Amino acid sequence: MGGGQRVVADDHLAEGLVRRLDEVTGALEGLSGLVEQEEDLAVVLDRICRQVAHAIPGADLVSVTLLTDGDPVTGAATDQVALDVDHAQYRAAEGPCLEAARTGQVVRALPAELPDRWPSFGELVAGLDVAGYLSAPFRVEGAPGSLNLYSRRPDGFRALDAALLELYTTAAETVLRVARRHLRDRGQAVQLRQALTSRAVIDQAKGIVMAVHRVSADEAFDMLVDRSQRANVKLRDYAEQFIEEILADG
Incomplete structure (x- = not known):
């Protein structure tokens, strides 16, 4: 590839990155406005799922897992398949969402990796149309949990997607914590x-x-x-x- 072509490609890459960062930033601004007005946490979690589905390419299905007294539950989900994937992890007691919630680390995986990493979970989701898994730790009102993205695209999620999700969850935790405290004070x-x-x-x-x-x-x-x-x-x-x-x- 010639120098000019490389510059054009780099420019396109930079423009794409800026656009995706803008979408994540816009989602956070919208979340801040929502949690200052909405007292129903279920509504807030549902909006978070929908925001992430829009802001991160490949996030076809999104859910929020919460650990209450150590037991996982789904606080919100954009699709029945997302619920099915969550529940498969709960039944198997393993999987990306549980690992992210328990370790505090971003977890990314492809279907081919499931038999080695989480064999029981891999068997339960073998027939589902999911080609990529991405979960980031996400605390909600002090309870550990995770924000989970499931993709149908063949190449799953890339490192940039993981970085964007981590950026969103880190900032969203702060927004949610401050705004919910404001509501309680109000x-x-x-x-x-x-x-x-x-x-x-x-x-x-x-x-x-x-x-x-x-x-x-x-x-x-x-x-x-x-x-x-x-x-x-x-x-x-x-x-x-x-x-x-x-x-x-x-």
Whole structure:
């Protein structure tokens, strides 16, 4: 190949690499926006699978394996065949997804390697249309797991695919961890605001009872509790209703 041809080939290779990196980066940006809004982890994991299927060529089937108390389960999958491959690994107690989850290493394999590496798993998936396996460790809310790619293309996955998947999972773990913490903090803040609002309403009702019945704060509170229990409603709801009735009468 002449020098000019080599330059053109190198340029095409560089352009392809940049494009694939852009797709992975775009997927991570989309994931960040999703996890800040979506509290359902199953929805987030499903979106992660679909993002990776789009961002990494050859990722025809994608799944997420989670180890809960040491037992593997599939948290999300893009296809029934992906589930079948996962379940074959769980039954055989071996395979790329389990090895990645347990060792923390990216695992890549071709069908021809299965009899030597994971013979029981290889027998279970012998009839499935999968020509390449690629799994990267992926922790979800502290639980070990893996993000699994299964390819139907003849040459399976290349080293670049493994590098891109590792880049995605490493960044996605951080995005997921920070965003989920933000959601929990936001939920706690909402609960705190609700508690403070409830406290304010109860204190208003208690002040009215103290003024009307000329009793102490403790006695007024006990009276409100007794009346809310007899009405079979929460104290905050009873206090709010009590204040509304007082204002209406006034």
